[in-house]
Amino acid sequence: MNLDDLADLAEQYRAIDANVEREVRVCMAASCQSSGAAPVMDALLAGLGDSKPACKVKGVGCMGLCSAGPLVSIADRDASLEESTLYRDVTADDAADIIASLDGPPVERLRCPTDQPFFARQQKIVLENAGIIDPDSFKGYVAVGGYSALIRALSEMTPADVLREVTDSGLRGRGGGGYPTGLKWSTVAKMPATQKYVICNADEGDPGAFMDRAILESDPHRVLEGMAIAAYAIGANKAYVYVRAEYPLAVERLQTAIRKAKRSGFLGNKIGDTQFSLEVEIRLGAGAFVCGEETALMASIEGLRGQPRPRPPYPAESGLWGYPTLINNVETFANITPILREGGDWFASIGTERSNGTKVFALAGTITNTGLIEVPMGTSLRDIIEVIGGGIPGGKAFKAVQTGGPSGGCIPAQHLDIAVDYDSLKTLGTMMGSGGMIVMDETSSMVDVARYFMEFCMTESCGKCIPCRAGTQQMHSILDRLAKSQATRAELALLEELCEVVQATSLCGLGQTAPNPVLSTMRYFRNEYEAKLGDA
Amino acid sequence: MPPPATQPNVRVVTLNIDGRDLSAREDETIIEVCRENQIPIPSLCYLEGLSIWGACRLCLVELAGQGRLLAACSTRVTEGMQIQTNTEKLQRYRRTIVELLFAERNHVCSVCVSNGHCELQYLAQTCGVDHVRVPYRQASYRVDSSHEMFRLDHDRCILCTRCVRVCDEIEGAHTWDVMGRGTECRVITDMAQPWGESDTCTSCGKCVQVCPTGALVRQGTSVGEMVKDQHFLPILARRRHAQ
Known part of the structure; x- marks a missing residue:
């Protein structure tokens, strides 16, 4: 398959909905579903029926403004979110009004302006399809140009070309560390090995973080495409997506995406009629935060206890079952398609x-x-x-x-x-x-914040190394006494000392960074700690 | 002179540890080179003959030009390394780690069967631990005396997993494992059943011999009577390797 064949296919898929002029897009990501998007969707489908053939109700991914959910946007075909009429806090009872408004003026009482800074000030690359395409539709993804980056890489580029493009882009790992992606890819590519692996880390566990979930729920094919390009560049034929089991909707959509991509020949054997093959498998994380750490994640995939091991050797050298392994975050892979499409220099700008x-x-x-x-x-x-x-x-x-x-x-x-x-x-x-x-x-207590995060680290420590296992427990008990105004100045000094030791001596990132919330709140809000001293 | 018929696969490097210039094979770790040259490095989870675990963090050393500390047990030597094994900072860290261990479970040497023969006790002495600054956790654990020959006391366990590794790697029984997370971790036999009811335990006693503290002991020992013998392990491991 070459790019022309893919363009033909995209045209064919676009023709299926050729008569549709207006789309009623209902956000069906986890956040809007939790505030009742599913009944809204049902009501809109039932209300519309066959009455307006030029209109179509479509479930889409995240539109961003989760606090205003359930969100529904009325848009011309192919229109962006900003160009659409957006409705907020929609209930099933509003469905009739929304359907009635399709031919006339919008429902003002539900309007959520799309020219407000929340939408206008964003620049969407990773989320370019989120809230626009149906995440369960393979055809929908291809129709907006999906998989063209993969087909272009396979038909027109060598693995070295792909590596150069990614290196030129200056993309850095979006999982947190910020390691240069191009460097990581070329390291794995250089390893002489018969077997290599690609892993997508979707074990997002930080409290208050839901980027990876939204990307997987809104545009799963984009992540798969990025992974396939990575596998081609480094010479892997097997990939894993490690998703936490707490994201059932993301897992379901990913499963659907893998199945459909495989059936259409964009994953599996001889992708795009080339010699390149890639099997993608999902592995579910059983709820341990530490399994987001790459060596613990790989141990978990291997069926072992999810515990980190000392690095080096890094996964690029010795990863899954001892083979060179490329491991990147969901958002990193989601950036690959636009980089190949628009060029590394564009991304770098x-x-x-x-x-x-x-x-x-x-x-x-x-x-x-x-x-x-x-x-x-x-x-x-x-x-x-x-x-x-x-x-x-x-x-x-x-x-x-x-x-x-x-x-x-x-x-x-x-x-x-x-x-x-x-x-x-x-x-x-x-x-x-x-x-x-x-x-x-202003009502938040910084000591409470530090205590909360320390409790998180304490309960999520795997227990392998002593500083993290015992140190976080001791730091938490001091913070707990501080929060209750029972701690002494000597204990505060001990807390600082423990922070230093745990940071310097822990085995993996979890322990090494566990003191950060304490150290940073102490740096900027020392007075709050002093005020909480029992012997002040 | 003609070159040797087969070129050696492993190179030899020179490095500097605590001001001493030393030579080493490049497949050796820092701790192996230190032990070879009688440079003392404290360790608890490391044991010659078992796989590297890298968890006790006591063997951390400073490497010139490297911000992070390196575990001597899991770091291979390279040419020109400049290593410090006993700086004031490392001493302070080690002391704190040993204190954390003492406070985590109920380590009371005066009533321990391993008193005088305990690696944790010895480390506390050599690291200069004169008191424990953090409060003892005072968690309560049950002693497992169900095995006819041996006894398990979680209160004296430091979770070094030497027992887990020796049982899996040397005896091949894999009776031991770790369950739980964080401070809730504890070693278990089979599916967390009493040791005496274990189907896989061969009663070989290797776990007891490699245990650095009084957590695994022979039944019938009293205070200070439990002396461990770990010399079998490197010999056994070497013989196995040679086969």
């Missing part, structure tokens, strides 16, 4: 000097617009929180934003103007992490 492209963030906490956003790297925190996020509700004052989950830290108001990228966040004592942002207002 977006963002900051050392952090290219866009980043998806999950806004949570006390913020007006809770949901999923995608902005170019280098966007200021103030823009993200005050403009796109709509600021703090209820007239309260902003206090801090927590990034990077239990591995990250809190950024106070005086640093809001910082341009967000991998390096700037590090200088502030936190990290990009996978992209969760928890906004806190």
